Amino acid sequence: MKIIVCIKQVPDTNEVKLDPVTGTLIRDGVPSIINPDDKAGLEAALRLKDELGAEVSVISMGPPQAEAVIREAFAMGADKGYLVTDRAFGGADTWATSSTLAAAIHNLEYDVVITGRQAIDGDTAQVGPQIAEHLDIPNISYAEEIKVDGDYIIVKRQYEDRYHIVKAKMPCLITALAELNEPRYMTPGGIFDAYREKKITVWDRNDITIDDSNIGLKGSPTKVAQSFPKSVKARGQVVTLDPEESADFILEKLKEKFIF
Amino acid sequence: MGFENNKGIFIFIQQVDNKITNVSFELIGKGKELAADLGAEVTAVLLGYKVKSLADELAAYGADKVILVDDPALEIYTTEAYTHGMYSVIERYNPEIVLYGATAIGRDLAPRVSARVHTGLTADCTKLEVDPETKYLRMTRPAFGGNIMATILCPNFRPQMATVRPGVMQKLKKIEGAKANIKEFNPGFEKNHKYVEVLDVIKKPSSKIDIQEANILVSGGRGVGSKENFKLLEELADTIGGTISSSRASVDAGWQDKEVQVGQTGKTVRPHVYFAIGISGAIQHLAGMEESDVIIAINKDPYAPIFDVADYGVVGDLNQIVPILTEKIKAEMISKDNW
Amino acid sequence: MDLTLSKEHEMARTLFRDFALQQVKPLAREVDETEVFPKGTVEKMQKLGFLGIPISKEYGGQGCDTLTYILCIEELSKVCGTTGVIVSAHTSLCCDPIKNLGTPEQKEKYLRPLVTGKKLGAFGLTEPNAGTDASGQQTKAVLDGDEYILNGSKIFITNGKEADIYIIFAMTDKSKGTKGISAFIVEKGTPGFTFGTKEKKMGIRGSATYELIFTDCRIPKENLLGQEGKGFSYAMQTLDGGRIGIAAQALGLAAGALETTIAYVKERKQFGKPLSKFQNTQFQIASMATKVEAARLLVYKAAIAKDTQKKYSTEAAMAKLYASETASEVTSMAVQLHGGYGYTREYDVERMMRDAKITEIYEGTSEVQRMVISGSLL
Numbered sequence: 001m002k003i004i005v006c007i008k009q010v011p012d013t014n015e016v017k018l019d020p021v022t023g024t025l026i027r028d029g030v031p032s033i034i035n036p037d038d039k040a041g042l043e044a045a046l047r048l049k050d051e052l053g054a055e056v057s058v059i060s061m062g063p064p065q066a067e068a069v070i071r072e073a074f075a076m077g078a079d080k081g082y083l084v085t086d087r088a089f090g091g092a093d094t095w096a097t098s099s100t101l102a103a104a105i106h107n108l109e110y111d112v113v114i115t116g117r118q119a120i121d122g123d124t125a126q127v128g129p130q131i132a133e134h135l136d137i138p139n140i141s142y143a144e145e146i147k148v149d150g151d152y153i154i155v156k157r158q159y160e161d162r163y164h165i166v167k168a169k170m171p172c173l174i175t176a177l178a179e180l181n182e183p184r185y186m187t188p189g190g191i192f193d194a195y196r197e198k199k200i201t202v203w204d205r206n207d208i209t210i211d212d213s214n215i216g217l218k219g220s221p222t223k224v225a226q227s228f229p230k231s232v233k234a235r236g237q238v239v240t241l242d243p244e245e246s247a248d249f250i251l252e253k254l255k256e257k258f259i260f
Numbered sequence: 261m262g263f264e265n266n267k268g269i270f271i272f273i274q275q276v277d278n279k280i281t282n283v284s285f286e287l288i289g290k291g292k293e294l295a296a297d298l299g300a301e302v303t304a305v306l307l308g309y310k311v312k313s314l315a316d317e318l319a320a321y322g323a324d325k326v327i328l329v330d331d332p333a334l335e336i337y338t339t340e341a342y343t344h345g346m347y348s349v350i351e352r353y354n355p356e357i358v359l360y361g362a363t364a365i366g367r368d369l370a371p372r373v374s375a376r377v378h379t380g381l382t383a384d385c386t387k388l389e390v391d392p393e394t395k396y397l398r399m400t401r402p403a404f405g406g407n408i409m410a411t412i413l414c415p416n417f418r419p420q421m422a423t424v425r426p427g428v429m430q431k432l433k434k435i436e437g438a439k440a441n442i443k444e445f446n447p448g449f450e451k452n453h454k455y456v457e458v459l460d461v462i463k464k465p466s467s468k469i470d471i472q473e474a475n476i477l478v479s480g481g482r483g484v485g486s487k488e489n490f491k492l493l494e495e496l497a498d499t500i501g502g503t504i505s506s507s508r509a510s511v512d513a514g515w516q517d518k519e520v521q522v523g524q525t526g527k528t529v530r531p532h533v534y535f536a537i538g539i540s541g542a543i544q545h546l547a548g549m550e551e552s553d554v555i556i557a558i559n560k561d562p563y564a565p566i567f568d569v570a571d572y573g574v575v576g577d578l579n580q581i582v583p584i585l586t587e588k589i590k591a592e593m594i595s596k597d598n599w
Numbered sequence: 600m601d602l603t604l605s606k607e608h609e610m611a612r613t614l615f616r617d618f619a620l621q622q623v624k625p626l627a628r629e630v631d632e633t634e635v636f637p638k639g640t641v642e643k644m645q646k647l648g649f650l651g652i653p654i655s656k657e658y659g660g661q662g663c664d665t666l667t668y669i670l671c672i673e674e675l676s677k678v679c680g681t682t683g684v685i686v687s688a689h690t691s692l693c694c695d696p697i698k699n700l701g702t703p704e705q706k707e708k709y710l711r712p713l714v715t716g717k718k719l720g721a722f723g724l725t726e727p728n729a730g731t732d733a734s735g736q737q738t739k740a741v742l743d744g745d746e747y748i749l750n751g752s753k754i755f756i757t758n759g760k761e762a763d764i765y766i767i768f769a770m771t772d773k774s775k776g777t778k779g780i781s782a783f784i785v786e787k788g789t790p791g792f793t794f795g796t797k798e799k800k801m802g803i804r805g806s807a808t809y810e811l812i813f814t815d816c817r818i819p820k821e822n823l824l825g826q827e828g829k830g831f832s833y834a835m836q837t838l839d840g841g842r843i844g845i846a847a848q849a850l851g852l853a854a855g856a857l858e859t860t861i862a863y864v865k866e867r868k869q870f871g872k873p874l875s876k877f878q879n880t881q882f883q884i885a886s887m888a889t890k891v892e893a894a895r896l897l898v899y900k901a902a903i904a905k906d907t908q909k910k911y912s913t914e915a916a917m918a919k920l921y922a923s924e925t926a927s928e929v930t931s932m933a934v935q936l937h938g939g940y941g942y943t944r945e946y947d948v949e950r951m952m953r954d955a956k957i958t959e960i961y962e963g964t965s966e967v968q969r970m971v972i973s974g975s976l977l
Contacts (some may be wrong), residue, residue: 075614093380095375125371139368140339154459163464166456185617187648189661189663221416222414225398226411227403229408239575241576243576243577243581
């Protein structure tokens with residue numbers, strides 16, 4: 001069984017801060033991590049490896065520095081790593097990203113492709129289903145449990161108020177939720193092997209078969225017209241009083257607003 | 261590029277167990293606004309099995325037309341059947357704009373449709389407007405955990421598609437007795453390798469009230485300190501007729517269910533009154549509640565960012581203030597028994 | 600000369616830091632308060648290979664270097680001094696001598712389970728009358744056929760009772776003084792091997808510190824480690840390595856106190872502004888940070904020396920001397936900057952201050968380190 005996990009390097013948004021003066025993001029010195037949903041997907045793949053002896057490959061599209069997340073995946077136990085990197089891929093929206101990744105995956109053999117549900121820097125949840133469409137395979141999103149049954153995958157698929165137990169024939173694509181599992185830690189020896197033993201395969205524009213009109217900024221149907229820090233409304237009335245007076249203050253305001 | 265043939269605003273109507281999800285009505289409401297700017301009509305696209313009876317409700321909330329795709333293959337949501345349905349409708353009718361709710365269904369369906377149609381898709385929009393000059397749809401969404409807003413265009417492909425966060429747009433007042441103008445369409449659903457089988461449907465134990473529907477929310481964060489201490493908030497909520505919600509910290513600590521989490525990774529709410537108790541106000545939390553009509557914050561840290569968005573803030577110990585407030589509200593209610 | 604860490608070391612630090620923050624820090628206060636050995640944490644570390652970091656893969660270890668191991672102790676000790684010393688005593692004082700001196704059979708039988716997380720190790724040298732003067736050993740080992748018979752006791756033994764495998768020093772020939780000391784591998788559960796009282800300590804209170812008692816304890820002859828009569832020199836060599844571990848523990852305590860204090864002084868306000876805006880605070884923090892960085896350089900240098908040099912006693916002694924004194928000094932400054940709150944158990948710095956003191960004492964007091972250093976110079 002061959003599993004491909006798509007992983008993205010993202011800034012740890014918990015650590016992203018806003019510049020109080022300009023209102024822009026301060027990204028300097030913010031650590032980069034494997035996107036949490038992707039990491040859960042990797043863990044799910046590694047559990048299938050532990051259970052069934054699957055081969056786990058990770059693939060990441062990004063700048064050359066994204067090799068760090070592939071090394072991290074190696075240190076957790078991934079077998080092979082592919083970095084899809086080229087200036088020509090830059091500025092891609094989800095459509096161009098998914099068509100590029102699908103073209104790269106097309107170079108490989110696979111039974112299951114796992115992606116995270118969404119990336120914390122974009123929150124779009126689009127790339128997984130779009131890759132599946134480009135690969136012409138079924139997708140099951142929002143996986144909370146994954147089982148293999150012969151040639152089939154059985155997934156507990158989350159919705160707001162229910163779960164579907166969904167059965168799909170392999171090859172298929174699954175998008176993983178961070179709730180799927182608790183990803184394992186790397187091991188110290190795994191880290192050393194990741195840097196000293198294992199090799200990352202790097203693919204550029206010429207290593208994948210895809211039309212220029214489907215990659216990068218030019219291949220992106222959506223364009224960012226503008227981005228701006230979130231506007232904040234004017235500060236309200238803040239008081240420091242003793243508990244009794246505080247309660248009275250709130251009560252008064254509730255009455256003013258006709259909540260009573 | 262000429263898109264003269266692309267006309268109209270189509271809304272994907274999400275129904276589950278033959279009940280329409282609220283966000284679909286919200287999107288019809290927003291669609292009507294956009295339609296006014298474009299001189300277009302709003303068409304509700306209703307997919308399902310034996311769902312024709314739902315069409316009038318769509319008209320009641322403002323849909324000019326309803327395209328009905330009714331087929332046994334659509335009884336339970338699966339990605340391929342619904343993608344094929346929406347794709348076929350788009351190919352056949354060439355809409356200018358298609359909107360979906362950013363739900364667990366919409367966020368699965370819309371990307372797959374966008375890839376099949378080859379058009380752009382903007383996720384989780386909180387604002388939609390028509391550019392007065394170009395007539396392009398301006399789709400605004402939060403990114404980076406709500407730190408930044410980005411406005412996205414899709415100039416060269418049609419339809420322009422977006423998923424929209426539930427609870428952000430407002431539905432129109434229902435017109436009782438409205439009759440739908442229905443167009444039935446069935447592209448045929450022939451099973452292929454992309455179809456999956458739903459072996460079982462397991463409903464989650466239903467939580468009391470959906471926090472997105474609540475009028476008053478009493479929300480607690482890390483500062484509440486423990487699961488037990490949420491009782492103070494529950495008593496306040498019971499007294500004032502509110503519902504308990506929570507920040508991510510309380511969910512992570514296991515004090516509250518994910519169901520009631522407000523924020524970027526939880527739900528967006530806009531109740532009449534939002535009590536933020538022991539919530540410091542991380543940006544990702546604010547993103548989910550700052551549209552509330554009245555925000556009341558109680559926090560011991562005078563520098564907590566929640567005070568920047570609160571209409572009324574009280575610096576102090578919630579353990580002392582909340583019980584007193586609950587008692588005072590009780591007393592107030594008794595004295596105004598005829599209220 | 601490049602003083603930056605390699606990418607693999609940086610990633611290892613991230614791993615240790617994440618583990619420490621997620622798994623160790625939440626328990627640190629409770630471990631201190633209840634004086635209960637953090638068994639659960641040890642089991643987690645065993646699964647992740649943290650107890651065999653610098654041991655080769657041949658015996659199931661992680662195949663990393665001493666520096667990686669040191670980074671582990673530093674990060675653990677930043678949040679919990681107890682956890683740091685458990686790993687240090689196990690690795691430096693039990694695994695390391697078996698790795699260096701053991702026969703292939705001994706390595707297979709004892710080193711493999713120690714590094715693959717099945718067993719925990721300890722080291723018994725100190726006796727009531729043989730502390731800094733380790734040559735005053737009174738525990739005896741007498742060869743009787745295929746067995747040695749051990750009699751005597753050891754005190755202040757880290758990981759005592761919790762550990763499964765002990766390196767024990769005993770006199771095999773009293774007439775030869777230090778040249779009559781030998782080293783043995785002793786398993787818990789061997790008849791005649793029992794545990795005395797548990798010490799009640801000022802700091803590292805979750806660490807199990809026990810008296811070991813040997814009463815006609817018979818161990819197989821093949822459990823002699825290395826050669827008979829060389830035990831004292833083995834002990835000294837082992838402690839050279841152990842000192843780097845303790846130096847890393849001290850470094851971690853100091854660095855942890857510094858981080859905690861930086862966060863605190865930015866938050867805490869007096870006279871209408873954060874403490875960090877006062878020049879006294881700024882100068883104190885600058886001094887603390889500089890000392891921590893100096894300690895770090897000495898500790899890392901000693902760790903590298905252990906892997907690349909035949910002798911590294913001086914480097915190890917300097918690292919331990921400076922790092923342990925820095926730990927005491929910096930944690931004390933941290934408490935001072937925290938004011939009254941810093942003295943309470945509501946905050947972590949008082950625990951760090953109590954934990955720091957022992958680093959100036961065990962595995963050779965600061966005075967012993969000065970003897971070692973001056974001995975190499977004069």
